[in-house]
Amino acid sequence: MVMVTGAAGFGGSRLAEALLDLGHSVTGLDVLAPNHAEALRRQFAHPNFRYVWKSVQDIQPADIAGHSVVAHLAAQPDTPMAFESPRYTVMQNVAGTVELLEAVRHAGGVSKVLFAGSGNELGRPRYLPMDEDHPLTPHNPYGFSKAAGELAMWAWHRAYDIPSVVLSTGVVIGPGMRREVFIFKWLWNALQGRPIVVEGGRQTRDVTFIDDVVEAWVNAIQAPVDDVVGQKFYVGCGEEITVEDLAVMCRDTAGTSVPIEYVDYRPGEEGQREVFSTRKARQVLGYSASVPAAEAVRLTAEWVRTLIEARPGEVQPPVPPP
Ligand SMILES: NC(=O)c1ccc[n+]([C@@H]2O[C@H](COP(=O)([O-])OP(=O)(O)OC[C@H]3O[C@@H](n4cnc5c(N)ncnc54)[C@H](O)[C@@H]3O)[C@@H](O)[C@H]2O)c1
Numbered sequence: 001m002v003m004v005t006g007a008a009g010f011g012g013s014r015l016a017e018a019l020l021d022l023g024h025s026v027t028g029l030d031v032l033a034p035n036h037a038e039a040l041r042r043q044f045a046h047p048n049f050r051y052v053w054k055s056v057q058d059i060q061p062a063d064i065a066g067h068s069v070v071a072h073l074a075a076q077p078d079t080p081m082a083f084e085s086p087r088y089t090v091m092q093n094v095a096g097t098v099e100l101l102e103a104v105r106h107a108g109g110v111s112k113v114l115f116a117g118s119g120n121e122l123g124r125p126r127y128l129p130m131d132e133d134h135p136l137t138p139h140n141p142y143g144f145s146k147a148a149g150e151l152a153m154w155a156w157h158r159a160y161d162i163p164s165v166v167l168s169t170g171v172v173i174g175p176g177m178r179r180e181v182f183i184f185k186w187l188w189n190a191l192q193g194r195p196i197v198v199e200g201g202r203q204t205r206d207v208t209f210i211d212d213v214v215e216a217w218v219n220a221i222q223a224p225v226d227d228v229v230g231q232k233f234y235v236g237c238g239e240e241i242t243v244e245d246l247a248v249m250c251r252d253t254a255g256t257s258v259p260i261e262y263v264d265y266r267p268g269e270e271g272q273r274e275v276f277s278t279r280k281a282r283q284v285l286g287y288s289a290s291v292p293a294a295e296a297v298r299l300t301a302e303w304v305r306t307l308i309e310a311r312p313g314e315v316q317p318p319v320p321p322p
Pocket of ligand 1: 032
């Protein structure tokens with residue numbers, strides 16, 4: 001039986017669905033009220049799915065008992081929000097992870113705990129492509145919180161033999177993605193003839209499609225324990241793309257000629273580069289980044305278009321630059 005924390009979110013809901021399809025029993029834990037957990041509609045109807053409406057910060061050993069795997073995706077995942085609320089972000093992403101690790105420790109019987117790491121843990125790479133040996137070099141409060149969460153995974157592994165596994169990704173996109181992420185906002189605007197607003201432009205991203213990421217998670221969950229416990233994996237696409245090129249890609253995919261407007265970089269972002277070596281994930285997890293970034297943007301745009309058509313005139317609340 002697998003517990004997925006953050007199950008009502010983008011990655012968690014897709015992971016829960018994939019695991020159910022493979023015959024696993026899944027407990028989804030999330031703070032989101034069940035009636036608002038839109039992404040879990042199909043999962044709620046599945047006989048092998050159970051929902052626990054609870055914060056990881058209140059998780060108890062009894063919640064963990066009976067699960068052989070815990071996939072920890074619950075987090076405050078938003079970089080701009082973390083600039084505004086760094087303390088809340090640390091509570092969620094660091095204290096929340098520690099509470100989970102303590103519950104796992106006292107429950108016993110868990111063979112793998114997987115943590116969703118982020119490319120934001122390495123904002124100033126010392127070499128490219130970044131691999132699993134690269135030191136953590138976060139460059140913003142969100143990156144710090146994810147790096148600290150990852151360090152907790154390794155500290156509890158060394159101290160208490162917690163069977164920690166870390167899977168880190170850059171920006172993950174696809175149908176159901178968070179609407180706060182810049183690629184969603186650009187597609188949403190471009191498809192409606194509005195300008196694309198780019199913070200900075202020369203920084204780079206490794207854009208990965210959700211199905212590829214979910215496949216890597218599933219493979220790690222199903223892999224022999226000795227192959228993955230104590231290991232970190234980068235699950236990227238392996239393409240380094242500047243943010244300004246991504247903006248052009250979104251505009252072209254939308255089939256418009258809307259202007260691209262440039263504003264200042266977010267704090268710490270100027271000079272950020274992101275591209276991951278997926279060699280270890282390929283070798284150990286059988287991972288393959290099968291969807292190139294341009295195709296991932298196209299598939300995401302198709303979904304954004306259906307949202308716009310379903311609710312014409314809906315306004316996306318602007319997120320002010322920090
Ligand atoms: N989406 C990306 O581009 C990306 C990239 C790298 C890493 N990640 C990491 O992957 C994970 C999932 O990201 P996502 O994009 O699916 O985010 P998401 O916001 O869609 O999902 C996160 C879920 O966690 C839940 N949650 C938040 N705090 C909680 C708490 N205290 N207890 C229980 N549930 C809580 C939220 O309600 C939400 O449903 C996060 O850990 C994020 O940091 C995401």
